[in-house]
Amino acid sequence: MTATVTTARTGRTEDGQGPDGGRTRRRLPRVPDRIRRGGLPYLLLLPAVVLELLVHLIPMVIGIVMSFRQLTQFYISNWGEAPWTGLENFRVAVDFDAPIGQALLHSFFVTCVFTVCSVALCWLFGVSAAILLQENFRGRGVLRAVFLVPYALPVYAAVITWAFMFQRDNGLINHVLYDQLGLSGPPAFWLIGDNSFYALIVVAVWKSWPFAFLIVMAGLQNIPRELYEAASIDGAGIWQQIRRITLPSLRPVNQVLVLVLFLWTFNDFNTPYVLFGKSAPEAADLISIHIYQSSFVTWNFGSGSAMSVLLLLFLLLVTAVYLLLTTRGRKGSDV
Amino acid sequence: MRRVRAAAAVTVLSALAAVTGCGGGSSSGGSNESPRTLTYWASNQGPSIEADKKILTPELKKFEKETGIKVKLEVVPWADLLNRILAATSSGQGPDVLNIGNTWSASLQATGALLPWDEKNFEAIGGRDRFVDSAVASAGASDQDPAAVPLYSLAYALYYNKKMFADAGISAPPATWDELVADGKKLSRDGTWALGAEGANLSNNIHQVFVLAKQHGADFFDASGKPTFTSDGAVAAVKQYVDFMAKDKIVAPGNAEYAQNQSLQDFSKGTTAMVLWQAAASTFASQGMKPDDWGVAPVPVPAGAPGADKSTNSMVAGINIAVFKNTKNVDGAKKFVKFMTSDKEQILLNKTFGAIPPVKAAQEDEAFSAPELKVLRDTLAASAAPLPQVASESQFETTVGTAVKELWADAAAGRQVTTESVRERLTKAQQQMQQ
Numbered sequence: 163m164t165a166t167v168t169t170a171r172t173g174r175t176e177d178g179q180g181p182d183g184g185r186t187r188r189r190l191p192r193v194p195d196r197i198r199r200g201g202l203p204y205l206l207l208l209p210a211v212v213l214e215l216l217v218h219l220i221p222m223v224i225g226i227v228m229s230f231r232q233l234t235q236f237y238i239s240n241w242g243e244a245p246w247t248g249l250e251n252f253r254v255a256v257d258f259d260a261p262i263g264q265a266l267l268h269s270f271f272v273t274c275v276f277t278v279c280s281v282a283l284c285w286l287f288g289v290s291a292a293i294l295l296q297e298n299f300r301g302r303g304v305l306r307a308v309f310l311v312p313y314a315l316p317v318y319a320a321v322i323t324w325a326f327m328f329q330r331d332n333g334l335i336n337h338v339l340y341d342q343l344g345l346s347g348p349p350a351f352w353l354i355g356d357n358s359f360y361a362l363i364v365v366a367v368w369k370s371w372p373f374a375f376l377i378v379m380a381g382l383q384n385i386p387r388e389l390y391e392a393a394s395i396d397g398a399g400i401w402q403q404i405r406r407i408t409l410p411s412l413r414p415v416n417q418v419l420v421l422v423l424f425l426w427t428f429n430d431f432n433t434p435y436v437l438f439g440k441s442a443p444e445a446a447d448l449i450s451i452h453i454y455q456s457s458f459v460t461w462n463f464g465s466g467s468a469m470s471v472l473l474l475l476f477l478l479l480v481t482a483v484y485l486l487l488t489t490r491g492r493k494g495s496d497v
Numbered sequence: 498m499r500r501v502r503a504a505a506a507v508t509v510l511s512a513l514a515a516v517t518g519c520g521g522g523s524s525s526g527g528s529n530e531s532p533r534t535l536t537y538w539a540s541n542q543g544p545s546i547e548a549d550k551k552i553l554t555p556e557l558k559k560f561e562k563e564t565g566i567k568v569k570l571e572v573v574p575w576a577d578l579l580n581r582i583l584a585a586t587s588s589g590q591g592p593d594v595l596n597i598g599n600t601w602s603a604s605l606q607a608t609g610a611l612l613p614w615d616e617k618n619f620e621a622i623g624g625r626d627r628f629v630d631s632a633v634a635s636a637g638a639s640d641q642d643p644a645a646v647p648l649y650s651l652a653y654a655l656y657y658n659k660k661m662f663a664d665a666g667i668s669a670p671p672a673t674w675d676e677l678v679a680d681g682k683k684l685s686r687d688g689t690w691a692l693g694a695e696g697a698n699l700s701n702n703i704h705q706v707f708v709l710a711k712q713h714g715a716d717f718f719d720a721s722g723k724p725t726f727t728s729d730g731a732v733a734a735v736k737q738y739v740d741f742m743a744k745d746k747i748v749a750p751g752n753a754e755y756a757q758n759q760s761l762q763d764f765s766k767g768t769t770a771m772v773l774w775q776a777a778a779s780t781f782a783s784q785g786m787k788p789d790d791w792g793v794a795p796v797p798v799p800a801g802a803p804g805a806d807k808s809t810n811s812m813v814a815g816i817n818i819a820v821f822k823n824t825k826n827v828d829g830a831k832k833f834v835k836f837m838t839s840d841k842e843q844i845l846l847n848k849t850f851g852a853i854p855p856v857k858a859a860q861e862d863e864a865f866s867a868p869e870l871k872v873l874r875d876t877l878a879a880s881a882a883p884l885p886q887v888a889s890e891s892q893f894e895t896t897v898g899t900a901v902k903e904l905w906a907d908a909a910a911g912r913q914v915t916t917e918s919v920r921e922r923l924t925k926a927q928q929q930m931q932q
Contacts, residue, residue, distance in 0.1 A: 236888070239822075354696075354909065
């Protein structure tokens with residue numbers, strides 16, 4: 163932005179015309195330098211800043227304040243009167259010897275395992291599909307469009323469809339597994355009990371992998387074809403090309419992709435909520451649903467807010483460490 | 498840099514000011530600043546939101562003609578209603594009049610956002626005596642003025658498939674649980690099952706185990722409002738309910754994941770012979786059943802006939818109508834409640850929605866003497882009890898409802914459901930209750 167401003171100023175003569183004569187007359191009326199230098203960037207940023215404040219920052223600050231108050235149903239109609247409880251809500255949330263803390267810890271572990279599995283599978287599917295569709299062949303465009311369909315579908319409609327498919331007695335999944343493929347034993351439950359975790363992974367990966375596909379596909383466009391041609395002449399096979407050229411070239415893209423997928427997956431609320439309702443099975447008790455239940459279902463908004471703040475701190479920490487490590491790694495490799 | 502720091506400080510201060518300024522609605526008893534309009538949130542009682550609008554709009558026009566007050570109607574789906582009410586309570590930006598599920602009454606009463614119905618307010622709508630006692634008892638804690646007024650009442654009944662009963666050689670519906678299990682074993686054969694259940698529906702689980710606990714002489718809360726989920730009676734009640742699948746094998750394992758009224762579909766398809774439900778006639782009709790295909794009887798009891806205490810066979814189900822305390826048309830709101838609870842409107846609306854009027858005079862209308870509604874009416878009058886009217890009722894529904902849901906999952910997966918495993922789940926539920 164600075165470079166553009168400087169160029170415009172130096173390219174202009176005293177009479178307001180540029181060195182190329184009349185062509186610059188068509189430009190917009192000149193904004194005084196003082197404003198352009200000092201206020202214009204801020205003015206242009208103002209709408210975004212105001213919206214960011216309203217949509218993100220102020221609710222976040224309110225949530226943090228709520229976490230220090232005993233905000234139960236007795237105070238929600240006038241919650242300025244809710245008593246301050248200091249760190250009590252946090253103490254209850256992290257008291258892992260008591261049921262509330264234990265349940266939160268369990269939910270945290272379930273979410274961590276879910277996130278690692280889901281992000282890993284999304285990345286794997288996304289990268290594989292993007293590499294496979296890199297070659298030009300008939301029908302490539304159609305396949306690309308088909309792969310992106312889950313990402314384009316409204317989450318609610320898509321997950322409800324999955325919920326129907328996972329029904330034990332009338333669902334498509336069991337019909338295929340037991341009636342078509344002849345799996346033995348009684349049909350499995352997917353929406354209750356331990357299998358609910360796998361059902362959740364399947365839906366989450368189905369929903370999110372096209373994003374990885376899209377981003378990696380875009381990243382692949384920046385790798386020069388000559389590199390592959392040179393490698394091929396030197397005798398490198400397809401695996402070596404992927405290991406030595408594709409993956410290293412995609413490193414900056416992957417760093418952002420994995421971080422974004424991690425944050426989205428860890429915070430995913432829609433998928434478990436639509437799949438299981440307000441009360442998720444223990445095996446699929448993701449932290450977002452757990453916090454929702456601690457707030458809206460039991461009407462203890464102080465406790466729910468404290469859990470949200472802990473989640474925020476955890477995600478900030480992980481993001482900071484991740485960025486630190488990946489930046490260091492990149493600097494190291496640049497040297 | 499100094500400017501950035503100053504801007505940051507202003508931002509934080511503004512945010513904190515916003516936080517401290519946010520205090521929700523006022524706690525006054527309402528005003529009459531806007532006497533010509535009212536906003537009304539109706540719950541979805543009919544087959545769809547649109548159908549409800551069609552049913553209610555002509556009535557609201559009548560009210561407008563009588564009083565000159567224009568009512569702006571919004572029919573809110575059940576899935577959203579409680580969250581909408583909570584949001585309205587915390588922001589103070591709610592409707593003037595609204596419908597609430599009667600089991601939420603005490604919890605919402607505790608928020609202090611609803612107008613209390615003291616003697617004076619009841620007088621404005623014709624007096625408390627006009628209403629059935631059990632319905633008023635389900636409108637708030639017993640030691641406080643009700644937080645709402647009963648609007649539509651419902652109770653549970655046993656619906657049974659006549660043909661399936663005849664095919665199994667059963668001549669009459671079961672009156673006791675022993676008879677139900679015995680009949681159930683005859684009915685559960687060749688891919689059909691005796692009883693339907695909604696195992697993953699937390700509220701339905703609560704309604705059933707609450708009644709069974711009553712029959713075991715237990716309550717889920719003591720007189721002071723403290724949870725007593727692990728009493729022997731409560732444990733026995735939950736175990737009895739889940740044993741219909743785990744031990745008696747008269748409920749299909751698949752019912753453990755039902756939460757969207759799938760058990761009614763099974764009943765209509767003829768794969769389940771009995772369901773315990775509230776006013777199911779219109780649903781059966783919409784799913785292609787003829788009125789002669791099914792019969793209705795009171796929900797079984799341990800022994801003898803339905804009655805009070807250990808012979809309770811239903812919760813008092815229903816909808817209450819409430820007024821937000823910070824309404825700007827409190828007199829108009831009371832007039833509207835009076836209109837909606839008038840004998841004439843009660844007969845018309847309850848008949849249309851397949852419910853029982855909580856107003857005594859309206860109950861006498863012939864429309865409520867049909868076999869199904871007579872069973873529901875008699876149950877409400879003699880053998881129904883309100884769910885615990887305590888502030889933490891909502892938590893109770895979540896924690897105990899989830900415990901029962903998990904026990905259904907255990908039973909469906911073939912894991913043993915024992916007194917110890919039931920007590921363990923209920924202990925965990927009780928420990929999660931927090932105030």
